[in-house]
Amino acid sequence: MNEGITVTGTIDEIIFANPDNGYMICMIDSAEEGLFTATGYMPYVTEGERVALTGGWVTHPDYGEQFKIVYYETIMPSDEDSILKYLSSGIIKGIREMTAKKLVEYFGADIFNIMLTQPERLAEIKGISPDKAKKIGEAYSELQSVQGIVMFLQQYNVSANMAVKVHNVLGSGAVDAIKANPYILADRVEGIGFKISDTIAFNMGVPKNSSFRIRSGIKYIMQEAAYTSGHTYLPKQVLIEHAVYTLGVEENEAESALAELVAERSVFPDRVENTDVCYLFGYYDAEIYIARRLYSMANHTPKFTLTEKKAEAAIDDIETEQEIELAPEQRDAAYTALTSDCMVLTGGPGTGKTTTINTIIELLESLKLSIALAAPTGRAAKRLSEVTGREAKTIHRLLGTQMKSGGVHTFVHNEENPLTADVIILDEVSMVDTLLMSSFLKAVKYGARLILVGDADQLPSVGAGNVLRDIVESGVVPVIKLTKIFRQAEESLIIVNAHRINRGELPDLSSKTSDFFFLRRNNAEQAAYTIADLYKNRLPKSYGVNPVTDIQIISPTKKGVTGTVSLNKLLQLHINPPSTIKAEHSYGGTVFRVGDKVMQTKNNYDMIYSRIDGEDGMGIFNGDMGIIKEISEPDKCMTIVFDEDKEVDYPFAALDELDLAYAVTVHKSQGNEFPFVLMPVCSFSPMLMNRNLLYTAVTRAKDMAVLVGSEITIRNMTLSTRFDDRFTGLGEKLNIMKNSVKS
Numbered sequence: 224m225n226e227g228i229t230v231t232g233t234i235d236e237i238i239f240a241n242p243d244n245g246y247m248i249c250m251i252d253s254a255e256e257g258l259f260t261a262t263g264y265m266p267y268v269t270e271g272e273r274v275a276l277t278g279g280w281v282t283h284p285d286y287g288e289q290f291k292i293v294y295y296e297t298i299m300p301s302d303e304d305s306i307l308k309y310l311s312s313g314i315i316k317g318i319r320e321m322t323a324k325k326l327v328e329y330f331g332a333d334i335f336n337i338m339l340t341q342p343e344r345l346a347e348i349k350g351i352s353p354d355k356a357k358k359i360g361e362a363y364s365e366l367q368s369v370q371g372i373v374m375f376l377q378q379y380n381v382s383a384n385m386a387v388k389v390h391n392v393l394g395s396g397a398v399d400a401i402k403a404n405p406y407i408l409a410d411r412v413e414g415i416g417f418k419i420s421d422t423i424a425f426n427m428g429v430p431k432n433s434s435f436r437i438r439s440g441i442k443y444i445m446q447e448a449a450y451t452s453g454h455t456y457l458p459k460q461v462l463i464e465h466a467v468y469t470l471g472v473e474e475n476e477a478e479s480a481l482a483e484l485v486a487e488r489s490v491f492p493d494r495v496e497n498t499d500v501c502y503l504f505g506y507y508d509a510e511i512y513i514a515r516r517l518y519s520m521a522n523h524t525p526k527f528t529l530t531e532k533k534a535e536a537a538i539d540d541i542e543t544e545q546e547i548e549l550a551p552e553q554r555d556a557a558y559t560a561l562t563s564d565c566m567v568l569t570g571g572p573g574t575g576k577t578t579t580i581n582t583i584i585e586l587l588e589s590l591k592l593s594i595a596l597a598a599p600t601g602r603a604a605k606r607l608s609e610v611t612g613r614e615a616k617t618i619h620r621l622l623g624t625q626m627k628s629g630g631v632h633t634f635v636h637n638e639e640n641p642l643t644a645d646v647i648i649l650d651e652v653s654m655v656d657t658l659l660m661s662s663f664l665k666a667v668k669y670g671a672r673l674i675l676v677g678d679a680d681q682l683p684s685v686g687a688g689n690v691l692r693d694i695v696e697s698g699v700v701p702v703i704k705l706t707k708i709f710r711q712a713e714e715s716l717i718i719v720n721a722h723r724i725n726r727g728e729l730p731d732l733s734s735k736t737s738d739f740f741f742l743r744r745n746n747a748e749q750a751a752y753t754i755a756d757l758y759k760n761r762l763p764k765s766y767g768v769n770p771v772t773d774i775q776i777i778s779p780t781k782k783g784v785t786g787t788v789s790l791n792k793l794l795q796l797h798i799n800p801p802s803t804i805k806a807e808h809s810y811g812g813t814v815f816r817v818g819d820k821v822m823q824t825k826n827n828y829d830m831i832y833s834r835i836d837g838e839d840g841m842g843i844f845n846g847d848m849g850i851i852k853e854i855s856e857p858d859k860c861m862t863i864v865f866d867e868d869k870e871v872d873y874p875f876a877a878l879d880e881l882d883l884a885y886a887v888t889v890h891k892s893q894g895n896e897f898p899f900v901l902m903p904v905c906s907f908s909p910m911l912m913n914r915n916l917l918y919t920a921v922t923r924a925k926d927m928a929v930l931v932g933s934e935i936t937i938r939n940m941t942l943s944t945r946f947d948d949r950f951t952g953l954g955e956k957l958n959i960m961k962n963s964v965k966s
Contacts, residue, residue: 263292271308273298316362338363368395406439417443437480449687454950455506459499509661514956520565556703570705573718595644599654601866603894641668652677656686693954747784775897776886785903794885806854810878822884832869900924904932
């Protein structure tokens with residue numbers, strides 16, 4: 224497609240328009256090209272409006288030749304007939320056909336200037352009150368403002384739908400604000416990063432040592448450290464050196480900009496492990512809140528509690544009723560749940576966490592306490608519900624989400640509106656990052672009991688922080704660690720090998736009859752081919768399983784022959800190849816096809832879903848998995864069924880948040896359990912060759928785990944004591960509180 228063609232014409236008919244993002248399919252009447260179809264983002268335009276479109280001609284397989292819009296510019300009508308048609312369209316709030324006729328008859332072609340500069344004069348017309356005249360003027364001014372922002376940003380390759388978002392955040396003065404400081408886009412508008420702002424600033428002639436640039440660049444460096452490496456802070460000297468290198472500025476310039484950020488409280492200075500460090504304020508505030516709240520809960524006597532004698536008797540009664548015999552560690556956990564406001568229950572697979580949780584629930588319900596169950600992901604919540612026989616929700620669904628002005632999302636439940644439950648059991652806490660844990664704790668009412676459940680030896684959360692490990696290692700909150708592997712679990716080589724790996728012992732790779740298998744392959748290409756064959760042929764034929772729903776490939780990395788990107792393309796070709804009866808859509812180098820398995824990669828609070836049981840809701844979150852049910856090119860969306868029961872109309876404009884999911888990274892698999900897991904174990908980056916990554920991958924398998932590759936890689940990963948090191952200060956903040964009280 225040649226994107227340099229410009230065509231001028233009038234919008235004759237709007238066939239489809241999405242009011243949320245401005246996407247449109249319309250008929251254009253052009254003196255040069257005649258009547259043709261145009262598609263693209265043109266927010267706030269209407270039938271009868273003249274536009275100059277820049278883009279190129281494409282041929283749609285079903286709808287023929289169309290003009291794909293890359294940029295557009297509105298051309299206000301100048302003759303009275305065109306003005307009347309424009310005003311009659313309803314694009315300006317308060318003006319309909321009869322009012323439009325009166326305005327044009329009275330003011331003629333000068334009506335646009337009157338609405339913009341002297342809106343009070345509209346009240347000279349009978350039937351238009353001064354108040355209505357004012358509102359019409361405001362509506363027209365708002366429309367001009369949005370279109371002005373779109374026109375201004377398009378020259379910097381910022382899409383029209385993103386320009387609307389800029390207007391929603393920055394308001395009618397957006398263009399002037401951007402001209403004064405282009406980095407306001409990166410600082411305040413979600414979705415526009417530092418690099419886009421930097422490009423705009425460069426084209427506007429802003430010097431690279433501008434204070435605006437350096438300050439925004441420092442925040443960008445800290446945000447990237449949080450998003451990509453999980454750090455909640457950076458050592459001050461590391462941050463300064465990174466800023467000097469990344470931004471190409473002098474050290475004193477970086478230090479000066481950092482001081483300004485500290486003064487305006489965007490960045491918070493602190494000392495961790497006797498080192499000067501810098502936090503983005505949100506992460507500092509979150510760590511402080513978590514530490515204070517957990518310390519307070521751990522040192523508070525529950526309102527409803529039992530004496531030691533009564534607690535032990537209650538546990539004895541449960542054992543008799545359930546015909547079970549709890550291990551000493553399980554009894555300790557049950558006793559702690561009865562006598563403490565806060566506790567952590569941790570342990571590996573096969574150590575009886577499910578039995579312990581169910582026992583705790585029975586005991587606390589006997590005290591007439593209301594209980595809420597939650598987990599970070601939909602799959603984890605569903606599994607928690609299945610093993611307890613009670614409803615469990617995702618954290619986001621439990622807290623509820625809402626949008627405030629400026630596109631900011633908040634939770635419905637917080638300190639002012641806490642959850643009503645007397646007890647909250649939160650599972651898979653290793654997945655919960657610092658910001659989410661802070662929001663969660665703010666929603667827990669004072670006096671409520673909190674039970675945190677998870678495996679501290681798994682990988683930390685995708686988001687910044689290492690919350691569970693920091694809490695466990697601080698010793699501030701009572702921690703019960705289950706270590707005994709029960710007899711039934713000992714029969715599973717998945718569980719036995721998981722514990723061997725966790726202890727730094729080599730797993731048993733020799734079994735040919737259990738639920739854990741190793742297939743030796745000499746190189747990555749052979750491993751990838753074997754995994755594809757297992758996925759498509761061998762496992763489905765031998766065990767009668769559906770590969771898409773029952774088998775999950777987990778890789779340590781995105782890159783390389785056995786990385787998720789290559790494996791997804793290979794598996795899609797094997798499992799869901801191109802077909803004349805299956806619709807597909809290409810986006811960013813990825814082909815999405817009806818029947819494909821996909822995963823959401825970012826939290827999207829705006830996505831509306833409908834459940835099979837009829838319940839509607841909002842929010843599709845990082846790690847949610849689904850199957851593409853339909854793809855509609857005319858509607859520019861696809862229908863995806865997430866978590867087996869949430870149906871979403873997913874717009875093409877949001878496809879940067881979606882990946883194929885035949886293969887996912889180990890990090891993305893957290894909180895999920897799959898019947899069959901396939902994992903390549905080839906040569907990877909040294910940063911990925913660690914024990915807890917292998918342990919996390921193996922423990923995702925419920926019925927069978929198959930490792931394909933090299934014994935040397937398995938050995939190196941098992942023996943590596945390297946952990947996913949992160950700069951986090953929660954553990955130290957918890958210890959400071961504990962020690963300050965002791966002293």
